[in-house]
Amino acid sequence: MWKTIIRRLLLMIPQILILSILIFILADFMPGDPFTGLVDPNLDPAQIEAMREAYGLNDPLPVRYVDWMGDALRGNFGRSFNFQRPVTQVIAGRLGNTVRLSIVSIILTYAIGLPLGILAGRYNESILDKAVLVYNFVSFAIPTFVLALLMVYIFGYNLAWFPARGSVSVNANTTWEVFSSQVYHVILPAITTAVLGTTSIIQYLRSEIIDAKVSDYVKTARSKGVPIQKVYTRHILRNASLPIASGLGYTIVGVFTGSIFIEQIFTYSGMGYLFLQSINTRDYSVIFVLVLFYGFLGLIGTLLSDLILMAVDPRIRID
Amino acid sequence: MNLMAANQDAEAAVLSDNMAASTPPMGFKVISREFARDKLALGSLILLVVLLVTIFIWSFIVDQDVVTTVSLWDSYLPPMSFSEDPAFEGTRYILGTDSAGRDIFGLLLIGARNSLTLGWSVTVVTSIIGIVVGILAAYYAGMVDNVLMRIIDFIMILPQLMIIIIFITLVPSYNVFTFAGILILFNWHGQARFIRGRALTVGRLDFISASKTMGTPSIIIMLREMMPNISSLIIVNLTLNFAGSIGLETGLTYLGFGLPSGTPSLGTLVSYATNPDILENKAWVWLPASALILVLVLCINYVGRALQRAADAKQRLG
Numbered sequence: 208m209w210k211t212i213i214r215r216l217l218l219m220i221p222q223i224l225i226l227s228i229l230i231f232i233l234a235d236f237m238p239g240d241p242f243t244g245l246v247d248p249n250l251d252p253a254q255i256e257a258m259r260e261a262y263g264l265n266d267p268l269p270v271r272y273v274d275w276m277g278d279a280l281r282g283n284f285g286r287s288f289n290f291q292r293p294v295t296q297v298i299a300g301r302l303g304n305t306v307r308l309s310i311v312s313i314i315l316t317y318a319i320g321l322p323l324g325i326l327a328g329r330y331n332e333s334i335l336d337k338a339v340l341v342y343n344f345v346s347f348a349i350p351t352f353v354l355a356l357l358m359v360y361i362f363g364y365n366l367a368w369f370p371a372r373g374s375v376s377v378n379a380n381t382t383w384e385v386f387s388s389q390v391y392h393v394i395l396p397a398i399t400t401a402v403l404g405t406t407s408i409i410q411y412l413r414s415e416i417i418d419a420k421v422s423d424y425v426k427t428a429r430s431k432g433v434p435i436q437k438v439y440t441r442h443i444l445r446n447a448s449l450p451i452a453s454g455l456g457y458t459i460v461g462v463f464t465g466s467i468f469i470e471q472i473f474t475y476s477g478m479g480y481l482f483l484q485s486i487n488t489r490d491y492s493v494i495f496v497l498v499l500f501y502g503f504l505g506l507i508g509t510l511l512s513d514l515i516l517m518a519v520d521p522r523i524r525i526d
Numbered sequence: 527m528n529l530m531a532a533n534q535d536a537e538a539a540v541l542s543d544n545m546a547a548s549t550p551p552m553g554f555k556v557i558s559r560e561f562a563r564d565k566l567a568l569g570s571l572i573l574l575v576v577l578l579v580t581i582f583i584w585s586f587i588v589d590q591d592v593v594t595t596v597s598l599w600d601s602y603l604p605p606m607s608f609s610e611d612p613a614f615e616g617t618r619y620i621l622g623t624d625s626a627g628r629d630i631f632g633l634l635l636i637g638a639r640n641s642l643t644l645g646w647s648v649t650v651v652t653s654i655i656g657i658v659v660g661i662l663a664a665y666y667a668g669m670v671d672n673v674l675m676r677i678i679d680f681i682m683i684l685p686q687l688m689i690i691i692i693f694i695t696l697v698p699s700y701n702v703f704t705f706a707g708i709l710i711l712f713n714w715h716g717q718a719r720f721i722r723g724r725a726l727t728v729g730r731l732d733f734i735s736a737s738k739t740m741g742t743p744s745i746i747i748m749l750r751e752m753m754p755n756i757s758s759l760i761i762v763n764l765t766l767n768f769a770g771s772i773g774l775e776t777g778l779t780y781l782g783f784g785l786p787s788g789t790p791s792l793g794t795l796v797s798y799a800t801n802p803d804i805l806e807n808k809a810w811v812w813l814p815a816s817a818l819i820l821v822l823v824l825c826i827n828y829v830g831r832a833l834q835r836a837a838d839a840k841q842r843l844g
Contacts, residue, residue, distance in 0.1 A: 222680065222683060225680065226680075226683070226684070230692075233692055233693070233696060234692075236696045344824075344827070344828070344831075345824065347827070348769065348823050348824050348827040348828075349820060349823065349824070350773035350776065350777055350819060350820075350823060351773075351777065352776075352777050352780050352781075352796070353796075353816050353819055353820050356796065356799055356805070356812070356816055357816065359805065360799075360805060360806070360809065360813075364805065364806040371802070371806075372802065464685075467687055467688070467691075467781070468777060468781070471781060471800075482688060482691075483691075483781070486691055486692070486695055494692065497688070498685055498688050498689070498692070501685035501688060502683055502684060502685060505682075505683045505684075505685065506683055509683075
């Protein structure tokens, strides 16, 4: 197991390097530079040139890449031109919001998905099962931004049950007020994310339970006199949750990545919103670190998923 | 009752023609039976065809120049109101107007046509690339397969949406074709992986080995022997990906990284909703487009599911 983990971690290094080189080249191609929009007309071109020189923007691409990598390995990811702060600080400032939204979303995803999947599987062909199938189909097919807009429009504006914008109220002063306001702001985007996230959970649970119901081990347990409720909790659910476990790795790393659509529509200032802001202000250093961060998390997610699958199902061996 | 009658009919057909009993139902017959059994799928198909025909025919009848003419008199008129611009005296805006006084209904038709055309083109091209790469990888296996799969694995780890947005912002001459090209560049790999998986199974079958031994050229084996065996999956995938492409295009256009402003899309209309005032108080601008996207995507997906069941004998309803 440890051998596998170390081998996989080593294999990740070239992938991250290729990704970083690719993004670095792309960032270099972007039209304009961070000074184009900010330049004060009183500043003379020589000064701009001096600023470009000072930021190292005039060096050849490979030199800049090696410089950047050297700094990055020492924990210095450069400065954001737009926020005039180190990139790590800018990202750290947004990470909290995204993590809060993700955690609430995950809790809601399971709170909706598990019972619906179990009930639909246990009572399949019932009215409830049919309703769950319809819900599942719609939540699978609907584009993220359409659902998010409808949610904002209905629950944010028309019914005004939840705040439609932002991540915290400006009027919140005490720690408690800030916290409760943050939770209040998180609910609507979290429900939206959760609805979109339940599809695979329900799908897998339902079909696994339907398959398991007629399997031999369930018949054996029943004929030995195990109560039906116990057969479900002890036998069927345990086996039926295997496919869900395989996606758990992505769920865990997903805590740190925010959805671009959800955060844009709810003007929720997390990682996805930061990415859009940085694209619009040509803030390369932030874009670059964000893409690397997402790519790195994707790799870790794959590894974690494989490991979790190995842990819950001893028959599976991954090398 | 219906079910029993249908069964009896089928039995009668089998009894009357012994030859028919030995050949399994194929192709179009299977599909039409599947749709006959699933009324919701049939409804989706009919609705989809009606929508497509209406959108394509009507969008050619409406004059794009008239629709996109700016008239500040008519800015943000609610639905069913008459034009206040003397130049358009007596014009009635069924779905109201946008900020520049353009007819939402006309924009909706033209936008839907553009979104559908682009979505379909992207889907077809990605599918062709996916089929070619997938079959090549499965047929030649070994080194070719390894290299192609490593490339696909690498594309898979990229944060897709972010990379697409970065590419869009840096393309120098940005137009419909470069936009479609970028979407294709980051979407073919899923297709290729899927097709490869299926083609691997087909490639191991005896008749392929027999063909190879007989000296049939590789290209003939791939095109005439492997491809027909996965054709039903290709059709199913084409449908499901079509819905996905429409979602991706309208989503990107909504964010402002999609079709250029000269080419209205359904996403363009929805993107008005980024303004909180329009989102809250002028829903007629963005709501119809959102609803149309939703209906199109749901119908296409539902038809795709029915085709998927028809392609797999174990899942068929009919």
